[in-house]
Amino acid sequence: MRTLFYVISIMTLTGVGYWSYTVNYATRAASSRVAELDLKIWEERERIEVLRAEWAYLNRPERLIRLAEANFETLGLVPVRADHYADPGQVAYKPDEPTYSMMLNVTTAAARTAE
Numbered sequence: 001m002r003t004l005f006y007v008i009s010i011m012t013l014t015g016v017g018y019w020s021y022t023v024n025y026a027t028r029a030a031s032s033r034v035a036e037l038d039l040k041i042w043e044e045r046e047r048i049e050v051l052r053a054e055w056a057y058l059n060r061p062e063r064l065i066r067l068a069e070a071n072f073e074t075l076g077l078v079p080v081r082a083d084h085y086a087d088p089g090q091v092a093y094k095p096d097e098p099t100y101s102m103m104l105n106v107t108t109a110a111a112r113t114a115e
Helices: 002-058 061-070 098-114
Strands: none
């Protein structure tokens, strides 16, 4: 009976040791993968910040004005004014749409307050 107990104990100890070994190395692999992903996330955030800075640099108003003036014949860009926008009442909406009447009411109320 003692021999059976010793055999079962040794097999259990061996099984627990193997399980502990595999869990340990799986945890280490997952931890290194998390570290790699953290590094990639940091690098991507840095790239995004560089792209935002470049976008802000390229969209400076003085630069855009110079480009619009230099390419006026080709593009015909002019500064935006209020008279460039059409009255929503001039747009051909389907009369049965509820958004049309709502839009017409809003623009009519806005025109009254502007006067």
